[in-house]
Structure formats: C-alpha cells, structure tokens
Amino acid sequence: VQGVGLRSSKVALAQSTNQVFDAINNIGSASGQVVDHRTVKKALSSLHFGTIRYRQNHVIACEGEAADYIFVVARGVVRTCKNFERGGRSVVAFYLPGDIVGWSEQNHSLSVEAASDAVVRFVKRSALTSLAVRDSGVSGLLLGIATSQLRRAQEHAVRMSMRTKPRVASFLIDLGRRSGTANSVKLLMSHQDIADHLGLRRETLSRRITQLQRVGIVSRSGTRTLIVDYERLLRQVNP
Amino acid sequence: VQGVGLRSSKVALAQSTNQVFDAINNIGSASGQVVDHRTVKKALSSLHFGTIRYRQNHVIACEGEAADYIFVVARGVVRTCKNFERGGRSVVAFYLPGDIVGWSEQNHSLSVEAASDAVVRFVKRSALTSLAVRDSGVSGLLLGIATSQLRRAQEHAVRMSMRTKPRVASFLIDLGRRSGTANSVKLLMSHQDIADHLGLRRETLSRRITQLQRVGIVSRSGTRTLIVDYERLLRQVNP
DNA sequence: CGCTCATTTGAGGAACTTCAAGGTCAGTGG
DNA sequence: CCACTGACCTTGAAGTTCCTCAAATGAGCG
Numbered sequence: 384v385q386g387v388g389l390r391s392s393k394v395a396l397a398q399s400t401n402q403v404f405d406a407i408n409n410i411g412s413a414s415g416q417v418v419d420h421r422t423v424k425k426a427l428s429s430l431h432f433g434t435i436r437y438r439q440n441h442v443i444a445c446e447g448e449a450a451d452y453i454f455v456v457a458r459g460v461v462r463t464c465k466n467f468e469r470g471g472r473s474v475v476a477f478y479l480p481g482d483i484v485g486w487s488e489q490n491h492s493l494s495v496e497a498a499s500d501a502v503v504r505f506v507k508r509s510a511l512t513s514l515a516v517r518d519s520g521v522s523g524l525l526l527g528i529a530t531s532q533l534r535r536a537q538e539h540a541v542r543m544s545m546r547t548k549p550r551v552a553s554f555l556i557d558l559g560r561r562s563g564t565a566n567s568v569k570l571l572m573s574h575q576d577i578a579d580h581l582g583l584r585r586e587t588l589s590r591r592i593t594q595l596q597r598v599g600i601v602s603r604s605g606t607r608t609l610i611v612d613y614e615r616l617l618r619q620v621n622p
Numbered sequence: 623v624q625g626v627g628l629r630s631s632k633v634a635l636a637q638s639t640n641q642v643f644d645a646i647n648n649i650g651s652a653s654g655q656v657v658d659h660r661t662v663k664k665a666l667s668s669l670h671f672g673t674i675r676y677r678q679n680h681v682i683a684c685e686g687e688a689a690d691y692i693f694v695v696a697r698g699v700v701r702t703c704k705n706f707e708r709g710g711r712s713v714v715a716f717y718l719p720g721d722i723v724g725w726s727e728q729n730h731s732l733s734v735e736a737a738s739d740a741v742v743r744f745v746k747r748s749a750l751t752s753l754a755v756r757d758s759g760v761s762g763l764l765l766g767i768a769t770s771q772l773r774r775a776q777e778h779a780v781r782m783s784m785r786t787k788p789r790v791a792s793f794l795i796d797l798g799r800r801s802g803t804a805n806s807v808k809l810l811m812s813h814q815d816i817a818d819h820l821g822l823r824r825e826t827l828s829r830r831i832t833q834l835q836r837v838g839i840v841s842r843s844g845t846r847t848l849i850v851d852y853e854r855l856l857r858q859v860n861p
Numbered sequence: 862c863g864c865t866c867a868t869t870t871g872a873g874g875a876a877c878t879t880c881a882a883g884g885t886c887a888g889t890g891g
Numbered sequence: 892c893c894a895c896t897g898a899c900c901t902t903g904a905a906g907t908t909c910c911t912c913a914a915a916t917g918a919g920c921g
Contacts, residue, residue: 785876785877786876786877822877822878823877823878825877825879826876826877826878829877845885845886845887
C-alpha cells in the first residue's frame with residue numbers, strides 16, 4: 384500500500400504553507416471573518432507538513448480510524464465515501480487542488496480516497512487545533528473552511544432532491560465553476576464516481592449526458608472533456 | 623406580519639446565554655477544539671439577544687437578504703428552504719430547540735421559516751464575529767457549530783442517495799435521536815415539510831410510513847406520534 | 862494485436878410520481 | 892351538542908422515470 388512512511392521537508396513545508404494559505408484566502412473572507420493574512424501565514428509555517436502521492440482508488444484514510452491528520456489536495460481529485468454493508472457506496476464529496484479534506488471529523492466518519500492519481504499534503508490536526516486556540520486568525524480560517532464546505536454540502540443536498548436531468552446538469556455546472564472553466568468541463572473522475580456521488584447508476588448518468596449531447600447542450604472533446612453551452616445547461620437546472 | 627419590532631430583556635438575555643451555551647457545549651467538544659467554558663459563557667453574555675414568536679409557516683428571514691442576525695431556536699421547529707421558480711421547494715434542514723440557524727450564510731442563500739409555531743432568539747452577527755476575533759473560545763465554539771452542521775448535511779446527502787424506504791427510516795431514526803426519544807418519534811413538522819426535505823411526494827412518504835406500520839415496525843400513538851421498534855427500524859436503513 | 866477496464870445502448874420491470882377521491886381531526890359557530 | 896370548515900393525511904389507479912440485466916462498443920496499454 385502506498386502512503387506509508389510520512390516524509391516532510393523544508394521545501395514541502397514552504398510550498399504547502401503558501402498553498403494552504405492561498406486556498407484558504409477566499410474561503411476565509413467568505414465566512415465574514417476578518418482574517419489577518421500575516422498572522423495566519425506565520426502561524427501555519429510553524430506546522431509540520433508532509434506530502435504523499437496516491438494512485439487512483441487508493442485509500443488515504445479509512446472509515447472509522449482516528450483522524451490525526453487533515454489533508455490538502457495538491458494535485459488530482461480526492462473523494463470521501465461512505466461504504467455500505469451490501470456493497471453499495473455513496474461518494475459524499477469531491478476535493479480539487481487547494482481544497483482541505485478531513486477537518487470535519489475527529490474520527491473519520493467517511494473514508495478518504497484518491498479519485499484519480501493525486502498528490503496530497505497533510506497537517507497534524509493537534510498542531511492546528513492548538514494553534515487555533517492561541518490564534519483567532521487560524522481559528523477564523525478553519526471556520527471559513529467549515530462554513531464553505533457546509534454551504535457546498537447543502538447545495539448538494541438540494542441537488543439530490545432534483546430529477547436526474549437537472550441533477551447531472553447542476554453537477555456539471557458546479558464542476559466547471561470549481562475548475563475555473565465554465566465552457567469546457569473536464570470530468571476529472573470516473574463516471575462510476577460521479578454516479579455514486581449523484582445517487583444514480585452509471586448507465587443513467589451516461590444516458591443523461593448523451594441526452595444533453597443530442598440536443599446540442601454539450602459536445603465531446605476527447606475522452607472525459609465536455610464543451611458545454613453554459614446558458615442552456617443552466618436552464619436545465621431550473622426548467 | 624409577526625416578527626417586526628425586536629424586543630430584548632434582561633430575562634431573555636440570561637436564559638438565552640445559558641441555552642446557547644448548553645446547546646453548544648457538546649458540539650464544541652465534538653470538534654476537537656478545547657473550549658474554555660467560563661470564557662465563552664462570559665463572552666456570550668456581552669451579546670445582545672432578542673426573542674420573537676413565529677406562527678407556523680411564517681418567514682423568519684428571506685432568501686437573498688443580508689444575514690445580520692443568526693438565530694437560536696428556543697421552542698418549536700425551524701426549517702431552511704430553497705424555493706424554485708416553477709413552484710417546487712426543497713427543505714434543506716430542520717432545526718430543533720437549542721440549534722443555531724443561519725451561521726453559514728453571510729447573505730442567506732436559503733429562506734428561514736417556522737415549520738411549527740416557534741420561539742426564536744437572535745444574535746447580531748457582527749457582535750459575534752468581532753467577539754470571535756478577540757476570543758478563540760468563541761471562535762472554537764462557532765467552528766464547533768459549523769462542523770456539527772457540516773456532518774449533519776453530509777449525512778443527509780448520503781440519506782438522499784438511498785431508496786425511499788431506508789430514506790424515511792433513516793430520517794425517523796435521526797429525528798428520534800435529536801429529540802432524545804429513540805422509541806417514540808413525534809413528527810414535529812407536517813408531512814409536506816418532511817417530504818420536501820427527503821425529496822419525495824407527500825403521498826410516497828405516507829405510503830412508506832403505512833408500510834412500516836403494516837409490518838409492525840412503527841405504530842401510531844395519536845396524531846403525529848410514532849412508537850418505533852428502534853432495532854428493526856435501523857435494519858431498514860442497511861437492509 | 863489482444864487484453865482489460867470504462868462507457869454506451871437496448872429491453873423489460875420495479876419504484877416513484879401524478880391525478881383524483883376519500884378520510885380524519887381540531888377548531889368554530891349555530 | 893352537532894354540523895361545518897379547512898388543513899392535513901391516506902388510498903387507489905394510471906403513467907413516467909429510473910433501475911436491472913445483458914450485451915456491444917470504445918479507449919488505453921503491453
């Protein structure tokens with residue numbers, strides 16, 4: 384199994400600190416919290432970072448195990464999953480580069496897995512929490528992350544109450560926005576992962592995309608990349 | 623319209639402070655944050671509280687308006703909703719006495735409404751955020767709330783990917799747990815609200831409850847109260 | 862090429878919704 | 892006390908959506 388034997392280096396430290404800070408910057412201000420950039424940056428640089436590369440479908444953290452670390456996605460896509468006894472699976476969320484995974488659970492209620500080949504940096508939770516007690520900037524930053532992810536989870540809950548057509552459309556729009564490419568959406572994860580995320584069968588997902596293609600709202604550009612008519616796609620969500 | 627003309631009193635202040643503190647206590651510690659009770663209690667007591675009574679279905683805060691206040695449910699049930707153009711509606715979450723509503727959005731992305739007759743206390747957001755910057759205990763407390771609600775939202779997302787039978791069962795279990803009554807669940811909100819929360823029609827909800835009744839997993843005790851066989855109900859969730 | 866894995870397509874059945882009535886309960890006024 | 896009303900819940904029958912199962916096609920790789 385990959386991911387055993389955590390390394391940490393000066394280089395990784397510096398890069399990670401910047402990345403975490405940058406990633407969190409928007410989020411932090413979105414929460415309405417005032418965040419002192421310098422303070423937070425300085426505080427974070429005192430944390431120990433490590434970096435691990437994972438291959439697709441490898442497990443980063445198991446459901447049920449103590450969550451001693453939180454993760455920052457550096458490259459690729461990470462998913463959190465709930466696995467059922469009878470073989471089913473629900474993908475709760477996807478995390479793109481810059482996103483923070485695993486804050487919300489002090490012992491993981493979900494497994495954390497690589498949805499594609501991925502590079503993940505990690506921070507010791509205890510270091511972060513003790514830092515947060517002393518520094519309200521760090522604390523506000525964590526609050527910003529949690530708030531942002533809460534909003535995302537609520538939006539997803541709304542999405543899940545839609546019919547499959549608007550459900551898929553809404554997902555594509557969201558993925559495009561998060562990737563920063565509204566007009567061409569690259570599916571960074573397998574259909575199976577997306578289907579499990581949207582609570583439908585991969586056949587149904589495929590059919591809905593094909594359907595969008597037939598009416599000209601999306602067209603294919605190579606494997607796993609869709610050129611989308613953003614306006615018309617948006618209209619599929621609120622028909 | 624009710625809810626205009628905010629009152630605040632010494633009595634309400636004292637009660638609210640205790641209630642908020644008590645409500646938050648578990649949550650705060652669940653986040654892994656160390657929370658200094660005395661500090662937080664003292665900090666909260668410096669906030670201005672007000673209390674309003676709402677009748678069922680009245681709007682507490684509109685979708686889109688600035689969220690200058692956050693709310694603490696004192697009595698009854700509060701719901702957050704997303705309303706669609708074409709008349710549809712999605713109930714994102716229910717909040718019971720002790721729960722905090724409206725932290726996550728600095729301008730409400732959801733409308734906040736009374737799902738039953740309800741009493742709501744409110745806190746000025748700006749007071750809370752400025753307090754949080756100075757006091758990491760308050761900050762950790764808010765983080766605890768956000769974390770707890772994030773977990774709840776994620777659980778609900780998982781629930782929404784289930785079939786209707788386990789979906790309803792899971793909801794009943796959750797409601798029972800939150801009410802502190804595992805073996806008798808009182809439906810504190812209308813079937814319509816529950817159906818909109820679970821993304822199904824009220825007819826389907828009714829049929830699923832009837833179905834549970836026929837096999838003896840639940841039985842009715844007066845209007846809106848169900849006596850449940852907790853173990854068997856749990857088995858419906860992971861069949 | 863030959864292999865494997867991911868995606869697509871079709872046909873049939875189950876699950877859920879829709880439409881249309883009927884039933885229950887609390888409050889209200891005769 | 893009883894009938895009346897309005898809000899809410901329940902039930903049945905028909906229609907649609909989505910799933911299941913089975914098989915074909917396409918993409919990546921040694």
